[in-house]
Amino acid sequence: MAAIDNSWATKGGLGWIATTFWVLLAVGPLAGFFTQDPSFEYYMFMGQSMLINTIAILGLNLLIGFNGQISLGHSAFFAIGAYTTAILMNFAGWPYYATIPVAAIICFGAGFLFGFPALKLEGHYLALATFTLAIAVPQLLKYKAIAGWTGGVGGLILDKPDAPEFTRLGTDQYLYYLCLILAMLSFWIVRNMLRGRSGRAMMAIRDHAMAAGTMGIDTAKYKTLTFGVSAGITGVGGALSAITVAYVAPDSFTLQLAVSFLVGLVVGGIASLPGCLVGGAFIVLIQNSSQSISDWMKVTFSLRYDVPAWAIYGILLILLMYFMPRGIMGGIETLWLKLTHRKETQA
Amino acid sequence: MEFFIQQLVAGLTSGAIYACVALGLVMIFVSTDHINFAQGEMAMFATYLAWAMIDVGFSYWMAFVCAVLLAFVGGLFIQRVILKPLETAPVLSLVVCFIALLSFFNALAGMLWSFTIKPFPTPFPPKDIFGNGLVSAQQLGIVAVTVIMLGILTVFFRYTTLGLAMRAAAQNASSARLMGVRVSWMLALGWGLAAAIGAVAGMLVAPIVFLDPNMMTGILVYGFAGALVGGIGNPMGAVAGGFIVGVLENLVGSYLIGNELKLSFALAMVVGVLLLKPAGIFGQVIVRRV
Numbered sequence: 001m002a003a004i005d006n007s008w009a010t011k012g013g014l015g016w017i018a019t020t021f022w023v024l025l026a027v028g029p030l031a032g033f034f035t036q037d038p039s040f041e042y043y044m045f046m047g048q049s050m051l052i053n054t055i056a057i058l059g060l061n062l063l064i065g066f067n068g069q070i071s072l073g074h075s076a077f078f079a080i081g082a083y084t085t086a087i088l089m090n091f092a093g094w095p096y097y098a099t100i101p102v103a104a105i106i107c108f109g110a111g112f113l114f115g116f117p118a119l120k121l122e123g124h125y126l127a128l129a130t131f132t133l134a135i136a137v138p139q140l141l142k143y144k145a146i147a148g149w150t151g152g153v154g155g156l157i158l159d160k161p162d163a164p165e166f167t168r169l170g171t172d173q174y175l176y177y178l179c180l181i182l183a184m185l186s187f188w189i190v191r192n193m194l195r196g197r198s199g200r201a202m203m204a205i206r207d208h209a210m211a212a213g214t215m216g217i218d219t220a221k222y223k224t225l226t227f228g229v230s231a232g233i234t235g236v237g238g239a240l241s242a243i244t245v246a247y248v249a250p251d252s253f254t255l256q257l258a259v260s261f262l263v264g265l266v267v268g269g270i271a272s273l274p275g276c277l278v279g280g281a282f283i284v285l286i287q288n289s290s291q292s293i294s295d296w297m298k299v300t301f302s303l304r305y306d307v308p309a310w311a312i313y314g315i316l317l318i319l320l321m322y323f324m325p326r327g328i329m330g331g332i333e334t335l336w337l338k339l340t341h342r343k344e345t346q347a
Numbered sequence: 348m349e350f351f352i353q354q355l356v357a358g359l360t361s362g363a364i365y366a367c368v369a370l371g372l373v374m375i376f377v378s379t380d381h382i383n384f385a386q387g388e389m390a391m392f393a394t395y396l397a398w399a400m401i402d403v404g405f406s407y408w409m410a411f412v413c414a415v416l417l418a419f420v421g422g423l424f425i426q427r428v429i430l431k432p433l434e435t436a437p438v439l440s441l442v443v444c445f446i447a448l449l450s451f452f453n454a455l456a457g458m459l460w461s462f463t464i465k466p467f468p469t470p471f472p473p474k475d476i477f478g479n480g481l482v483s484a485q486q487l488g489i490v491a492v493t494v495i496m497l498g499i500l501t502v503f504f505r506y507t508t509l510g511l512a513m514r515a516a517a518q519n520a521s522s523a524r525l526m527g528v529r530v531s532w533m534l535a536l537g538w539g540l541a542a543a544i545g546a547v548a549g550m551l552v553a554p555i556v557f558l559d560p561n562m563m564t565g566i567l568v569y570g571f572a573g574a575l576v577g578g579i580g581n582p583m584g585a586v587a588g589g590f591i592v593g594v595l596e597n598l599v600g601s602y603l604i605g606n607e608l609k610l611s612f613a614l615a616m617v618v619g620v621l622l623l624k625p626a627g628i629f630g631q632v633i634v635r636r637v
Contacts, residue, residue: 124382127384129621131571132568132618133614139607139609143607266443308457315451318447321440322433325437
């Protein structure tokens with residue numbers, strides 16, 4: 001893997017932009033107290049799914065961007081998180097908030113265990129193994145022997161939690177804040193991890209595993225741990241999606257989900273923390289506006305057919321790989337460095 | 348016993364298809380070290396092209412040949428236009444690119460021909476070969492087409508100058524370049540061949556699983572498993588691996604775990620082979636110098 005400049009991860013560069021962004025995200029939903037807009041609830045739901053995608057992409061970015069292990073199978077951990085929450089809420093009667101840490105821990109365990117076979121696989125091979133994992137997941141979830149717990153093909157329907165009385169928030173506003181707090185918590189954890197010894201070890205392994213090993217870094221330990229933490233964070237995203245959508249079903253955890261995380265990661269920026277937010281927002285925007293994009297393309301290029309979102313994803317990914325291999329945030333950073341005439345430390 | 352033989356024959360039939368997919372993967376892997384995640388969707392797209400040609404009145408074999416040729420040109424085009432600029436890109440960029448191709452072809456097929464399932468004609472008569480219900484003409488035909496294709500490829504690689512040049516480019520690119528082989532074009536030819544082989548696999552399997560944009564997803568996973576079992580750097584091994592996976596999948600599916608977990612079995616096989624014997628049964632262990 002080509003060396004990646006880590007300035008965004010380790011230094012607090014452009015921290016004020018990130019802070020402004022977070023403040024905006026936190027203040028935005030308060031508009032609900034003034035507006036009479038009937039689609040406000042819908043915007044809140046979009047916000048929730050943006051944050052959930054952001055969390056999942058953050059997990060994936062930790063693994064791919066900062067540790068160089070390619071995973072096309074993060075939909076599996078997302079699914080484990082979602083099903084953990086759903087099963088605990090449905091069968092054990094747990095409150096929704098108590099299920100989230102459990103989901104994180106179970107996903108951490110699953111990711112940690114998957115990290116061991118992944119140790120022996122590199123590059124294309126790891127991508128291949130995780131790709132098959134992503135394809136096998138829906139079928140595994142439908143398996144009859146566990147259908148009593150997972151609800152089989154039909155999935156499980158949950159109750160959407162209500163906001164506590166004292167907050168005076170609507171359900172969707174409240175769930176938005178739940179997602180926001182967990183997203184901020186995940187970012188905080190990841191940032192601290194990256195700034196310390198473990199983060200340097202992870203990035204050294206990405207840049208040159210053998211050299212890192214020679215320097216005394218326990219590559220196996222850090223690689224499996226990174227896989228675990230990455231899966232744990234993605235699992236929190238899954239748990240939140242189960243709570244906010246109030247429904248889990250095997251066919252929502254397909255390869256396409258894993259690919260959409262990858263799209264978000266690549267668009268936002270590989271090895272860029274703010275990029276995860278950009279990626280999450282991008283996925284939700286494309287999903288919600290694919291119809292209008294399609295209509296626009298039909299008129300502009302006088303096409304006879306609807307243009308599906310996945311065709312747009314495909315073209316966009318290839319173009320990005322040509323022109324901005326490190327995504328939007330990476331592109332902005334390169335531009336910034338060029339404008340300020342600072343030399344890049346690495347080619 | 349009769350049930351066992353039926354399952355064995357069914358396994359060999361699907362094995363023939365997995366062998367084609369695996370062969371397509373190996374074609375690309377030996378020359379570029381890339382694993383083409385879009386192999387299945389490219390095959391699916393070529394099959395749709397054949398369907399569209401039959402729909403406007405082509406005969407089956409006419410459409411078959413045209414689709415294979417179109418797939419060849421398409422594969423060549425993809426390598427020249429999309430992958431050539433990324434020759435030196437990191438692995439992640441390439442994986443992303445293959446995933447992009449996968450989504451794109453899937454969406455494009457859905458957009459042009461809709462996601463509804465379509466029947467695909469088979470050229471083989473619905474006949475029972477030995478009259479005892481064990482082997483149908485379709486099954487025999489699928490295996491025969493695979494074997495014929497293998498024969499053609501073997502002859503091509505062993506007895507033609509172009510085939511020799513392609514092998515040279517795959518084995519030692521820089522020496523081949525010094526000998527006057529246009530290595531980059533040989534890679535493109537490899538892509539073309541892979542796409543053409545994929546098209547054959549798609550058209551063979553479509554009458555069985557019916558035509559829809561997602562028809563190749565599961566088959567691709569078995570193709571991966573086949574290629575890995577046989578050794579992903581070895582064409583003959585990949586074919587043998589495809590047959591092995593087909594037979595195992597059917598026997599394990601009908602005797603041990605049931606049809607529901609077949610894909611998980613493929614996953615277990617992929618991970619198992621990668622862990623225990625990464626070079627596959629017939630592959631060479633590659634020692635890398637650091």
